[in-house]
Amino acid sequence: xxxxxxxxxxxxxxxxxxxxxxxxxxxxxxxxxxxxxxxxxxxxxxxxxxxxxxxxxxxxxxxxxxxxxxxxxxxxxxxxxxxxxxxxxxxxxxxxxxxxxxxxxxxxxxxxxxxxxxxxxxxxxxxxxxxxxxxxxxxxxxxxxxxxxxxxxxxxxxxxxxxxxxxxxxxxxxxxxxxxxxxxxxxxxxxxxxxxxxxxxxxxxxxxxxxxxxxxxxxxxxxxxxxxxxxxxxxx
Amino acid sequence: xxxxxxxxxxxxxxxxxxxxxxxxxxxxxxxxxxxxxxxxxxxxxxxxxxxxxxxxxxxxxxxxxxxxxxxxxxxxxxxxxxxxxxxxxxxxxxxxxxxxxxxxxxxxxxxxxxxxxxxxxxxxxxxxxxxxxxxxxxxxxxxxxxxxxxxxxxxxxxxxxxxxxxxxxxxxxxxxxxxxxxxxxxxxxxxxxxxxxxxxxxxxxxxxxxxxxxxxxxxxxxxxxxxxxxxxxxxxxxxxxxxxxxxxxxxxxxxxxxxxxxxxxxxxxxxxxxxxxxxxxxxxxxxxxxxxxxxxxxxx
Numbered sequence: 001x002x003x004x005x006x007x008x009x010x011x012x013x014x015x016x017x018x019x020x021x022x023x024x025x026x027x028x029x030x031x032x033x034x035x036x037x038x039x040x041x042x043x044x045x046x047x048x049x050x051x052x053x054x055x056x057x058x059x060x061x062x063x064x065x066x067x068x069x070x071x072x073x074x075x076x077x078x079x080x081x082x083x084x085x086x087x088x089x090x091x092x093x094x095x096x097x098x099x100x101x102x103x104x105x106x107x108x109x110x111x112x113x114x115x116x117x118x119x120x121x122x123x124x125x126x127x128x129x130x131x132x133x134x135x136x137x138x139x140x141x142x143x144x145x146x147x148x149x150x151x152x153x154x155x156x157x158x159x160x161x162x163x164x165x166x167x168x169x170x171x172x173x174x175x176x177x178x179x180x181x182x183x184x185x186x187x188x189x190x191x192x193x194x195x196x197x198x199x200x201x202x203x204x205x206x207x208x209x210x211x212x213x214x215x216x217x218x219x220x221x222x223x224x225x226x227x228x229x230x231x232x233x234x235x236x
Numbered sequence: 237x238x239x240x241x242x243x244x245x246x247x248x249x250x251x252x253x254x255x256x257x258x259x260x261x262x263x264x265x266x267x268x269x270x271x272x273x274x275x276x277x278x279x280x281x282x283x284x285x286x287x288x289x290x291x292x293x294x295x296x297x298x299x300x301x302x303x304x305x306x307x308x309x310x311x312x313x314x315x316x317x318x319x320x321x322x323x324x325x326x327x328x329x330x331x332x333x334x335x336x337x338x339x340x341x342x343x344x345x346x347x348x349x350x351x352x353x354x355x356x357x358x359x360x361x362x363x364x365x366x367x368x369x370x371x372x373x374x375x376x377x378x379x380x381x382x383x384x385x386x387x388x389x390x391x392x393x394x395x396x397x398x399x400x401x402x403x404x405x406x407x408x409x410x411x412x413x414x415x416x417x418x419x420x421x422x423x424x425x426x427x428x429x430x431x432x433x434x435x436x437x438x439x440x441x442x443x444x445x446x447x448x449x450x451x452x453x454x455x456x457x458x459x460x461x462x463x464x465x466x467x468x469x470x471x472x473x474x475x476x477x478x479x480x481x482x483x484x485x486x487x488x489x490x491x492x493x494x495x496x497x498x499x500x501x502x503x504x505x506x507x508x509x510x511x512x513x514x515x516x517x518x519x520x521x522x523x524x525x526x527x528x529x530x531x532x533x534x535x536x
Contacts, residue, residue: 014342071433
């Protein structure tokens with residue numbers, strides 16, 4: 001059984017259609033990547049899966065259940081989590097308060113203190129800065145906090161929208177390393193990226209999105225060897 | 237020897253006069269803080285610009301008046317009823333009208349402009365309905381209009397009650413915001429509504445709740461205002477402006493600061509009137525609003 005199945009999804013934004021019949025599956029306990037250039041519709045897919053946007057047709061099946069018309073907060077309660085593009089931290093709150101915010105849903109609230117310790121092990125720098133306001137963190141630290149806040153909700157499907165955006169190369173590889181570790185702890189990950197090279201290296205399964213349509217699907221290894229990908233995305 | 241400027245009295249202040257004025261400032265200032273916090277709960281969370289805030293207050297005053305004159309129900313008893321009625325109006329208006337505006341808008345600015353127009357329409361409807369039913373004559377009811385005196389300083393019972401009631405409501409809101417998951421959810425929705433949804437907050441419910449609380453506070457403030465001043469269908473506007481002055485001073489979303497801002501306005505008005513003339517009462521408050529808006533740094 002797939003953790004998530006997206007079937008024939010079409011989405012319009014402000015009167016213009018941006019996704020056409022997008023279908024793909026997310027396998028349990030693996031990393032699935034949605035890759036493509038800016039404006040291909042990657043973020044729209046994640047927003048629709050998490051319920052921030054509504055599709056005009058198609059369905060979203062999460063753990064065998066049709067969630068296409070559920071409000072966002074119910075999807076979160078059921079175990080979906082999106083780390084949004086641009087991080088969207090609560091800038092007036094401290095690092096620790098942001099992490100606690102992630103544990104808002106009742107399931108996560110009960111185990112909040114244990115989960116926070118787990119996040120501090122994953123990103124020790126957050127523990128050093130736990131009293132600081134989120135807006136005083138560097139870009140990389142903010143991304144770590146956004147990922148930590150997401151994990152606080154105890155997700156069964158962990159979605160990340162452009163986690164490497166705007167980060168220095170060294171930090172990019174640290175973020176990808178963290179995502180790999182999260183997967184190895186048994187999490188199911190769906191990642192949207194423009195950073196094709198790093199994504200191909202960690203992804204078990206890859207979908208390439210062009211102009212609102214999925215054009216290529218395959219495993220990470222397959223696509224890293226593919227001539228089309230090398231030419232179009234890796235500049236080799 | 238300096239010659240006093242024309243038009244400004246320089247009265248000789250007794251120490252009891254000063255205490256008397258401080259007490260008066262605290263009493264009126266706490267009412268202003270209550271007005272401000274009612275508006276702030278709605279605006280800072282939902283971004284709905286409730287320019288009919290003073291009219292829900294007026295509605296609360298007329299409801300109290302009706303219960304008092306037709307059923308002989310004491311204003312102090314009808315306080316809770318008034319809160320329930322105007323609070324329900326707030327919740328129902330959100331569900332029926334404003335929910336759509338909030339969800340269809342592409343930006344917060346769009347929420348603000350559209351809600352402003354709708355509230356303006358509602359303001360006219362409410363004022364006209366009340367005028368139709370009660371005429372435009374001023375009405376009144378009173379409770380606790382007897383003074384109590386300690387150490388030569390006296391205060392009317394209704395003003396003392398207003399101050400205590402306001403302080404309790406504001407303290408309760410501050411505690412809820414700081415110490416409960418509900419308060420946290422409100423803060424998340426205030427900061428970033430999409431991020432709040434992604435945390436699992438039922439933002440729609442939070443918005444409806446904030447409208448209910450804001451309108452309930454406005455109605456109850458109307459009940460209290462009517463114990464002290466006369467009531468008329470057009471009384472709302474001046475209270476709306478006071479409420480906006482308070483949240484401009486305090487900053488949106490800062491509920492503790494609202495108390496401080498309300499009290500400051502109370503002091504400015506009481507002392508300003510004492511040193512000039514009561515005719516300037518309204519002008520003092522609005523001058524403060526204008527000065528703060530013009531001089532305030534962006535983003536504060």
